[in-house]
Amino acid sequence: MRRFYPIQPPVLQRRLSESHYQYREYMPSKVLESYVACYWALHTCAANGNALHRIIPDGCVDIIMDLQPASTAKGAFVVGLMTNYETMTLSAPISTFGIRFYSDKVSRLLRYPVSELAGNPVPLTDLWGRKGEILVDEVHSSEGISEIIEQVESILQTWLLNLDDFSHSLxxxxxxxxxxxxxxxxxxxxxxxxxxxxxxxxxxxxxxxxxxxxxxxxxxxxxxxxxxxxxxxxxxxxxxxxxxxxxxxxxxxxxxxxxxxxxxxxxxx
Known part of the structure; x- marks a missing residue:
């Protein structure tokens, strides 16, 4: 079966990538590719001006982590399916890491229906509790994007091994x-x-x-x-x-x- 690769504006419109606005995507391992569409990182530097960040519907659910938050609870959340585009003006420096999941598979990991994510983002710790804190702590303690992805993949693979089979879902x-x-x-x-x-x-x-x-x-x-x-x-x-x-x-x-x-x-x- 051909894999679905969703695309976002910063990738489609290459000219959007400037020195003060950097968005990159990274592919998951073979073990996780049926769950994870990609990992992504967004970094902006407000000193060089505002950046307009556009997000479009892609049929996916994201876990988004602020790499420089005041607390774990405020720094990680889950975003459900979008049905319209959104734009954000990024006026302050940000550093963000995301995990983009296929919506039909993510419920097995979240243990929470995607339908309940509509509207406002949900703090990751509200869904995963201590497990969510562990994931964010590992991301924050990692040095560089390669180590972040390595830690995330290790954690997700371990969790999947201990989850019930959702094969009954249509x-x-x-x-x-x-x-x-x-x-x-x-x-x-x-x-x-x-x-x-x-x-x-x-x-x-x-x-x-x-x-x-x-x-x-x-x-x-x-x-x-x-x-x-x-x-x-x-x-x-x-x-x-x-x-x-x-x-x-x-x-x-x-x-x-x-x-x-x-x-x-x-x-x-």
Missing amino acids: LPTFMQYIYANRGNTTVQALSDQFCYSERTVRRIFKEGLGISPKEMLDIIRFQYLLREWYDGNRTPFSEMALSYGYYDQPHFTRQFKRYYGMTPGEVLV
Whole structure:
């Protein structure tokens, strides 16, 4: 099965990376790649001016850790699924490390439904208690990004070995089908493929992830389109939109602006 690689604006728009704004992504080990999409680090230096940080929906859930917090409780939190873009003006120096999880798999680690994460970020210690403190302490005591990732991977692998099997969940099965079709399918096709009613499919997504299957399809389709462009496909927008199932150019542009906050012409140049 082809792995889904979500993409964010600082990667897509290489020109965003300046001396005072640095965003980098790092791939997980083979052992964790079915759970972790990537690790990422964001560093800014306010002395050189404000930085605009844009975040777009990617079908993932993130654990975000401030590398220079006043306390563990304030310095680490979990962010659920996004369905619209967000922008933040970073006026003070920040140093942040994140773990981007696939939403259909992360509940096994969090022991908490993704659907309950909608809205405000949840402090990591509220979900994991002492385990969360241990993770953040290891990150803070590490020197450099390589050591941080090494420590995080070791902890996550140990925890996974001691967790119950979640194989009864249908969400990973549904999501693999969505990934295989690059998001370019329908709720009815998903229902037919696995012999569940559309109502049941909608309920499973709503209870498990807090969003509709149609919303997830749209997000994954959008992400695959961005990834294809990033990988070098320079097909005209109109043709690319049609190949991904958008009705027409206006439909593509509306959805692009909803998820990105900019037009295709402003981004894909």
